[in-house]
Amino acid sequence: MKKLLILFLVAGLIIFGCVSNKTSNAGENSLKEVSKNVPVSINTTIKPVQPPQPPPENLTPKDETKNETKNQTAATVADNKTAGPALPSDRLLNWTEIGKVLDEGVSTSTYLWGDGKLRMYYTGMGIALAESTNGISFSKKGAVLDSKGTEFNMFSNQVIIKLKDGKYRMIYEGQTGDKWQGNQERKFYSAISNDGILWERESGIRYSDYSEGRYSFASVPDIIEMNRTLVMYYTSGLKSGIAISNDEGLAWTKKSVIDLPFDVVLDPDIVQLSDGTYKLFFTSFPSGEFGMGNQVILSASSLDGFNFVLDSGNRMICDCMLVDPDVIEYKGDYLMYYAKFIAGNEMSDVYVAKENKG
Numbered sequence: 001m002k003k004l005l006i007l008f009l010v011a012g013l014i015i016f017g018c019v020s021n022k023t024s025n026a027g028e029n030s031l032k033e034v035s036k037n038v039p040v041s042i043n044t045t046i047k048p049v050q051p052p053q054p055p056p057e058n059l060t061p062k063d064e065t066k067n068e069t070k071n072q073t074a075a076t077v078a079d080n081k082t083a084g085p086a087l088p089s090d091r092l093l094n095w096t097e098i099g100k101v102l103d104e105g106v107s108t109s110t111y112l113w114g115d116g117k118l119r120m121y122y123t124g125m126g127i128a129l130a131e132s133t134n135g136i137s138f139s140k141k142g143a144v145l146d147s148k149g150t151e152f153n154m155f156s157n158q159v160i161i162k163l164k165d166g167k168y169r170m171i172y173e174g175q176t177g178d179k180w181q182g183n184q185e186r187k188f189y190s191a192i193s194n195d196g197i198l199w200e201r202e203s204g205i206r207y208s209d210y211s212e213g214r215y216s217f218a219s220v221p222d223i224i225e226m227n228r229t230l231v232m233y234y235t236s237g238l239k240s241g242i243a244i245s246n247d248e249g250l251a252w253t254k255k256s257v258i259d260l261p262f263d264v265v266l267d268p269d270i271v272q273l274s275d276g277t278y279k280l281f282f283t284s285f286p287s288g289e290f291g292m293g294n295q296v297i298l299s300a301s302s303l304d305g306f307n308f309v310l311d312s313g314n315r316m317i318c319d320c321m322l323v324d325p326d327v328i329e330y331k332g333d334y335l336m337y338y339a340k341f342i343a344g345n346e347m348s349d350v351y352v353a354k355e356n357k358g
Contacts, residue, residue: 213236
């Protein structure tokens with residue numbers, strides 16, 4: 001009887017084991033069938049399971065939190081870029097020259113004023129002003145800032161910003177020394193005004209850049225506002241840089257050099273388009289070497305105003321030297337002001353071109 005009971009128990013265990021194996025195999029087969037219906041990303045990589053590793057000695061829980069937050073932020077930025085506007089590489093590419101707007105001038109900065117007039121500040125005899133009601137015909141109003149009686153050789157290459165209190169600040173280039181003796185200094189200074197016509201110089205140096213030599217070379221500034229921060233684009237030697245200010249242009253910190261595939265990047269001028277993207281205009285030489293061939297106007301595109309992609313082709317080209325592009329939106333159109341150095345002329349003149357919308 002005892003033997004029969006033992007045999008019965010052994011048989012029961014064998015049968016239970018067989019049923020368990022069938023159930024396990026059936027479950028496994030079911031998982032395989034389900035897995036066939038699950039879409040698999042092409043970029044998915046199956047990595048072997050690694051044994052747990054000890055954390056680096058210098059990694060603390062606080063650091064881990066920072067890294068996790070950083071990764072989440074990067075993912076959010078990537079998602080936003082994907083959903084954001086496209087790079088404006090097909091915008092503001094084709095221009096038609098309309099004609100000359102000023103004799104004997106260079107380096108314009110043009111603004112639509114509250115009275116509906118365009119005010120063009122330009123380098124002539126010092127820093128001068130001209131006005132227009134149509135963007136084409138300008139009348140000269142005379143110098144607004146002159147270096148006579150100062151320690152400077154000249155004032156030039158100005159840009160205007162409006163302050164929170166309603167006043168205006170001009171950032172301009174002041175030159176000292178002698179370029180032929182190799183000791184010329186170009187730095188940015190400032191002046192203040194209530195009406196944009198009468199200007200009073202402010203004390204101190206606003207900005208200098210020694211990136212390409214022992215003497216400062218900061219020239220041809222252009223300024224826009226991004227998220228309540230002023231961003232300045234300027235020329236330093238044969239390259240152009242970017243600096244930022246958080247105190248309405250009194251102090252500036254260099255952020256970067258404009259990275260474009262040219263040995264020479266001069267005279268930067270930036271425009272923010274209606275979708276929030278940016279178009280940078282600048283000058284260079286087709287040969288890539290300074291003074292080799294005629295200077296032309298080119299452009300680059302950006303999503304953030306700091307990283308640029310070169311646009312194909314030239315924006316403006318002629319049998320002369322083109323310098324200092326100044327692009328504005330005016331009455332639904334884009335206008336580009338620039339100076340031409342034509343062989344045989346003692347001074348450059350200012351011209352205007354209009355964007356071809358077709």
